[in-house]
Amino acid sequence: MEKNLVIVGGGAAGPSAAAEAKRGDPALKVTIVEQGPFVSTAA
């Protein structure tokens, strides 16, 4: 069965969590929901 992960927030932590989750399970379907116009603007 396909597994889905929805992450709320596309700042620093959200994309990091998404990457870590995908490393653990490459087949995982990850969706990031960001309320603002930009995702992961931190350097």
Ligand SMILES: Cc1cc2nc3c(=O)[nH]c(=O)nc-3n(C[C@H](O)[C@H](O)[C@H](O)COP(=O)(O)OP(=O)(O)OC[C@H]3O[C@@H](n4cnc5c(N)ncnc54)[C@H](O)[C@@H]3O)c2cc1C
């Ligand atoms: C003025 C300032 C300067 C800083 N300068 C530095 C610096 O130079 N170097 C450094 O390392 N750190 C800096 N920081 C700290 C750094 O910004 C934070 O540590 C980091 O952004 C935290 O990341 P986060 O993902 O936890 O939260 P955030 O970056 O706050 O990300 C949370 C995201 O969730 C989104 N969100 C919230 N609620 C919802 C919702 N209901 N639906 C959808 N999206 C939602 C927000 O829009 C946001 O994009 C600074 C912080 C501030 C305030």
